[in-house]
Every structure is written in C-alpha cells, then in structure tokens.
Amino acid sequence: MEPWQLTAAAAAAKLQDGSLTAEALTRSCLERCAEREPITKALVFLDAELAIRNARRVDKAYAKGVLHGLPLGVKDMIDTADMPTTHNSPLYAGLQQGRDAACVGVARGEGAVVFGKTDTVEFAAAGRRALTRNPHDVTRTPGGSSSGSAAAVAEGMVPIAFGTQTGGSTIRPASFCGVYAMKPTHGVVNSEGAKRYSHTLDTIGWYGRSPADLHLVARAFRLFGTEAPVAKSVGGLRIGLCRGPHWNIAAPESQEAVLTAAKRLEAAGAVVEDMVLPDAFDEISRAHHIVLHGEGRGAFLQEFLAAPGLLHQDFHDRALNKEGITPRDMVWAYDHAAACRRLFDAVFPGYDAVLTPAAAGEAPVGRQDTGNPIFNSMWTLLHVPCIGIPCITGPNGVPVGVQIIGPRMGDAALLDVAAAVAPVVDAA
Known part of the structure; x- marks a missing residue:
C-alpha cells in the first residue's frame, strides 16, 4: 500500500509513532496528484516545493499535534497565508491575504501540512462552477460548492480537506464522490477568514475516508466531548428514519440508499423507527x-x-x-427556524441519530448542475451536526450516500454513532 492510500486515521498512527514522515506522505500525495489531477481537476493551486517545505517544517516540530503530518486540502474561498485565495472569481485572481483563516490556523497549529487549494463554485455560492470532475465518472459533477475538496479526498490526493456548507455544499458532494463528510453544529468552528455568504448558515466542514478521519479533525477543533470517544455497538442503537418533507423529490436511488441503510442497521441489531417531523417542517x-x-x-x-x-x-x-x-x-x-430547532432537539434523546437522504440522487451529468441541496438545506438552517456516509452504487455506477443527523451540540455523540454504523451502512 502506498502512503496516499492510507486513511487519515491510519496515516496519523504511523506519523505519531514515527514509521511514516510528513514529507514521505506528502510526496506520495504529490505523486497521486500527478497521476489524477489532469483528469479530475480538483486543485486550483498546488506548489509541490511549498507543500514539501510545509511537510519538512512539520517533521521538525518538537510536539506532534492531532493532525501531525496529514496533507490538507483547503477550499479556495478559505484564506491561506502562503497560497492564493481566488474564490473562483475573476475579481480575486491571484489574491493572497497573507494570513490563515481561523480553521486553517487551527489545522496548521495541530500539525497539518497545508497542501493546496481545492476548486469551488464561485464564492462557494453561485456563478461560475468548478472545473472539477467526479472521480467515478468524469462526465458528472462532483457536487458543489466544495467540489474539489470532495473529489481530492475521493482520489487520494489528500487524506482530509475542508469544505463549507451554506445549503448542501459539504454533505452532497460527499454522497456524489463516495467519501465521508461532517458538517458540525453551526458556530462550533470559527469561520473567520472564509468568504461570508450567510452568517446564519455558513459552516466549516471537512472530508475524510472513514469516520475516524472525521473524528481527528473534530478533535483538532476541540468539539465538545471529542476528547473521550465512546465505543458504541450497532445493537441497541435507536435510529429515526426521516423521509422528511421532500421525500417525493428523492430519486429512486436516493430512496433506495436510505431504505437499504435502514435494513442493514436492523439486521445488525439496531432499532429503526419511522420518524415523522411536525407540520412546521x-x-x-x-x-x-x-x-x-x-x-x-x-x-x-x-x-x-x-x-x-x-x-x-x-x-x-x-x-x-x-x-x-x-x-x-x-x-x-428567523422565528420559524428557531421554533423548528426546538422541535427537532426534542426528538432527542429518544434517538441516537436520525437517518435521512444525503442528496436527491446520483451526481448529475455535466458541471453546471451541481445537484439539488433540498435534502441538506433544512439541516443547515437547523444548525445540527450532519455526517455523510457512503452507502450504495446508483443505476449509473456512481455513489449514493446517506446522512445521519444529531441534535445541536451533539457532534461527539454523532461521531460515536458514525463509527458504529459506518461498517454496516457502507458495506460495499
């Protein structure tokens, strides 16, 4: 196995015990980029010499942080001190702010190797689309707006990457690209230094190739409770199956993914119950x-x-x-959102998590349509944590995932549930 093939958690263990260096992992990721980037076009800025210098700096560090030595992709509307931040906009071509966004500063402080900038929809909002292609079918979108971040992790170019979500821009690309993703509780990660779209909605999220990868990044951000994960078994978990108010919009493959995940969980001993949201939703x-x-x-x-x-x-x-x-x-x-947040929080602790679609269906063909965010936007407004989990392959051979949801500030417990259910749900 080449180093780039390791999950972030597996690589982190080797980096911590000294059997792998940050430079060796970075060089392996650069080799992977040389092979796949011309096809996938996930990155808008990559300076190999800079990435290696960043890795060597990490290798010389006296203390090893949570993310020590892990190459990190950064969405190109999040500031990086040593790289441009263009927002995929002609207004800001070549712009270099000279300081890290708060999330990048935390990651760098915890030993991450800031590797390169990943392509995005313009301002992570609308307008120009990323050039990125879906790693599973280059005729299809990887989703948006965190297009390059999801694709880069799926391709093994980097083990972890930052995305953002204002509607469905973290979880939906994870479904399309077949990777894991976390949108944490709104506000628990400082969004300073990322382009603002909506202060009520904007949330920094991240990608990995396992629940343990997501947990590493959550620990770096000191999310409440993540310092002491709780091992859970699928047996005995109570999962609410939430079709939500837009189930009729879900394509057959999206409905199949949710129902398949539910059946797999039940077969493994979980209690899965239909959950109907109040009319206000x-x-x-x-x-x-x-x-x-x-x-x-x-x-x-x-x-x-x-x-x-x-x-x-x-x-x-x-x-x-x-x-x-x-x-x-x-x-x-604003008032309706506040009322719905209280209604949804009241669902817990009756359930350990809520299971629901991660996207309306498979990744659409082309770059312009990055997918319907209807199965993500409500959760973003509710400020609740969401974790995307791969599940099935759709009729056209590309991934279709699901997501699990927890209550506000329930990030640590949701990560614990993800660690338990992922081997069952992601059974391919």
Missing part, C-alpha cells in the same frame, strides 16, 4: 431560502459596487434583491 426549506438570499444581499454588495462588470449575474441578482425579500419575510424565517 413543511415550511423549513422556504425559511432557508429566505435567509440565504436575504443575507446574501449584503454578502456580495461590496463586489457588486466595486467591480460589477466582473461579477456573475447571479450575484447581481442577490445584491439587487431579485427575490423581493422583505424585512417581514426575514423576521418570519
């Missing part, structure tokens, strides 16, 4: 849409005024409030 996606576009007005106003000729029409529409959102709409959406 019928309006949760409308509330998300209002918040997204209402807060997005201000998020892109600076660019609209400074360089309108370089700004995609999507952002003109946001700055000019094409949706016609009113102050009354915003107040209703």
Whole structure:
C-alpha cells in the first residue's frame, strides 16, 4: 500500500509513532496528484516545493499535534497565508491575504501540512462552477460548492480537506464522490477568514475516508466531548428514519440508499423507527431560502459596487434583491427556524441519530448542475451536526450516500454513532 492510500486515521498512527514522515506522505500525495489531477481537476493551486517545505517544517516540530503530518486540502474561498485565495472569481485572481483563516490556523497549529487549494463554485455560492470532475465518472459533477475538496479526498490526493456548507455544499458532494463528510453544529468552528455568504448558515466542514478521519479533525477543533470517544455497538442503537418533507423529490436511488441503510442497521441489531417531523417542517426549506438570499444581499454588495462588470449575474441578482425579500419575510424565517430547532432537539434523546437522504440522487451529468441541496438545506438552517456516509452504487455506477443527523451540540455523540454504523451502512 502506498502512503496516499492510507486513511487519515491510519496515516496519523504511523506519523505519531514515527514509521511514516510528513514529507514521505506528502510526496506520495504529490505523486497521486500527478497521476489524477489532469483528469479530475480538483486543485486550483498546488506548489509541490511549498507543500514539501510545509511537510519538512512539520517533521521538525518538537510536539506532534492531532493532525501531525496529514496533507490538507483547503477550499479556495478559505484564506491561506502562503497560497492564493481566488474564490473562483475573476475579481480575486491571484489574491493572497497573507494570513490563515481561523480553521486553517487551527489545522496548521495541530500539525497539518497545508497542501493546496481545492476548486469551488464561485464564492462557494453561485456563478461560475468548478472545473472539477467526479472521480467515478468524469462526465458528472462532483457536487458543489466544495467540489474539489470532495473529489481530492475521493482520489487520494489528500487524506482530509475542508469544505463549507451554506445549503448542501459539504454533505452532497460527499454522497456524489463516495467519501465521508461532517458538517458540525453551526458556530462550533470559527469561520473567520472564509468568504461570508450567510452568517446564519455558513459552516466549516471537512472530508475524510472513514469516520475516524472525521473524528481527528473534530478533535483538532476541540468539539465538545471529542476528547473521550465512546465505543458504541450497532445493537441497541435507536435510529429515526426521516423521509422528511421532500421525500417525493428523492430519486429512486436516493430512496433506495436510505431504505437499504435502514435494513442493514436492523439486521445488525439496531432499532429503526419511522420518524415523522411536525407540520412546521413543511415550511423549513422556504425559511432557508429566505435567509440565504436575504443575507446574501449584503454578502456580495461590496463586489457588486466595486467591480460589477466582473461579477456573475447571479450575484447581481442577490445584491439587487431579485427575490423581493422583505424585512417581514426575514423576521418570519428567523422565528420559524428557531421554533423548528426546538422541535427537532426534542426528538432527542429518544434517538441516537436520525437517518435521512444525503442528496436527491446520483451526481448529475455535466458541471453546471451541481445537484439539488433540498435534502441538506433544512439541516443547515437547523444548525445540527450532519455526517455523510457512503452507502450504495446508483443505476449509473456512481455513489449514493446517506446522512445521519444529531441534535445541536451533539457532534461527539454523532461521531460515536458514525463509527458504529459506518461498517454496516457502507458495506460495499
């Protein structure tokens, strides 16, 4: 096995005991990039000499952090001190801020090797699409907006990578690319230094190839309770099967993934029960849409005024409030979201986790359609932690995943559940 083939957790064990160096792992990832990047196009910035210098610096460190020696892909709307942050926008071509975003600073402080920048939808919002292709079928999207991050982890270019989620931009690409992903509770990871779209919704997330990989990054961010993981068995877990208000939109393969995961869990001893959300959740996606576009007005106003000729029409529409959102709409959406958060929290501790679709179906053909976020946006608005788990292969031979959900601030417990259920759900 080549070092690039190791999961982050497996590599971390070797890096900690000294049987693998950061430089050796980085060089292996660079070799993998040389092979696959011309095809997948996951990266927008990669300086091999810089990556090796970063790895050597880590190898010289006196103390070994949680992420010691692990090459990290960083979504190209998150600032890195030693690399450009272009936001996939002609406004910011070559921009280098000279300081790390908070999440990058934490990762670097815990020993990660900042490896390169991954492609994204413009401003992680709309407009221009990433050039990235799905590693399982290059005619299809890897999802968006964290397109390059999900694809880079799926290809073995890096063992971990940062994404962000404002609608469905972390969990949906994980489903399309067949990797694991975590969107933590909103606000537990400092988003300073990442392009702002919606302060109510924007959440830093991450990718790996196992639940243990996700747990490593969670530990680096000191998520509550992650310092003492609890080993759980599938037998005895109570899982709520939540079709949600948009089940009719789910393609047959997405419905199959959820029902297959439920059957596998039941066969392994878990208790799986249908869970019906209160009627208030019928309006949760409308509330998300209002918040997204209402807060997005201000998020892109600076660019609209400074360089309108370089700004995609999507952002003109946001700055000019094409949706016609009113102050009354915003107040209703904020209040509705708050009420639904309390309703969803009340589901626990009756369940250990909620099982639901991760995407509307397989990855669409082409780059323009990055997939419908309808099965992610409600959870983003609810501020709850979500973990994406690969499950089945769809009718066109590409992955279809599921996601498990926990209550707000229940990140550690959800990671414990993921560690137990993943070998059952991801049985391929």
